[in-house]
Amino acid sequence: MQPLAKPVDPRPGRHAARRDEIIKAAWAEADNRGLSAISLTDVARRVGLRQPSLYSYFPSKNALIDAMFMEAASALLHAVEEADYPNSPREAARLIARTILDFGVAKPTQSQLIFQRTIPGYKPSRDAYEPALRMQEWYVRKLAEAGVAASTDVDIFTALVAGLASQQLANEPGGDRWASQLDTVLDMFFEHLDGRNTT
Structure with a gap:
């Protein structure tokens, strides 16, 4: 038996x-x-x-916020890792920018928690921050493959994407007036980068 x-x-x-x-x-x-x-x-x-x-x-409240941070960062990491990247490094960089922008516009509260310091006294724990670090590493690697290697250029690229998301959420929630300009903005960015590198 x-x-x-x-x-x-x-x-x-x-x-x-x-x-x-x-x-x-x-x-x-x-x-x-x-x-x-x-x-x-x-x-x-x-x-x-x-x-x-x-x-x-x-x-505590911060423990709850920590769990929310980890959940949001993990969702963004999953979106970034699972995107169907093209072979072209520049197009892959555009896709990662689009993925992050779309996440920010579609999930403003989650994006705010990850990217902005809106809660006084809160700092994510090491465990909660780990998926955000992995997302950043993925992001930086994709940009480096596209020729965006200098930290200052990564900062500019990041600010352009974040700026479009911020303008979209502040001025036309649910629309695409600013989000739809991502390709135009990245065209200007890459044109500047290429022009600087050839002089």
């Missing part, structure tokens, strides 16, 4: 599912009121918990 299989403890799965529900509720709070206005009391109310019970999942 085969020994009976040991019963699977359902508690870790329930805890993980509840944790995910709390993070989702926190994003909803952030979308409605802003990242800095997230309240553990309001998040607990959204998921039907008393605030003391929430501490068994997240011991």
Whole structure:
């Protein structure tokens, strides 16, 4: 007779599912009121918990923000890594710019948390920041392959993409007036880069 299989403890799965529900509720709070206005009391109310019970999942507001940062950074990393890059290094650089711009426009709260310091006193933990570092390494490598190797040029490229995202979100949320100008802006950037390198 085969020994009976040991019963699977359902508690870790329930805890993980509840944790995910709390993070989702926190994003909803952030979308409605802003990242800095997230309240553990309001998040607990959204998921039907008393605030003391929430501490068994997240011991502090910063711990909850950390989980949100890691989730957002991981989503962007996945988008960047899974993009179908063309063989041309320049076109690959354009695609990574488009991927980051589209993420920022489609998910402004997540993008704000990753790229802007909007929460006083919050600094992501090493674990939460790890996917952001991996995304940055991927980004820098793709740009280097396209001839954008100097750190100052990477900074300019980054500012151009971030600037278009910022203008789009500030002036025409849901539209594409600024986001649609990405190729034109990158044409000017690469023309400047090539002209400088041939003189």
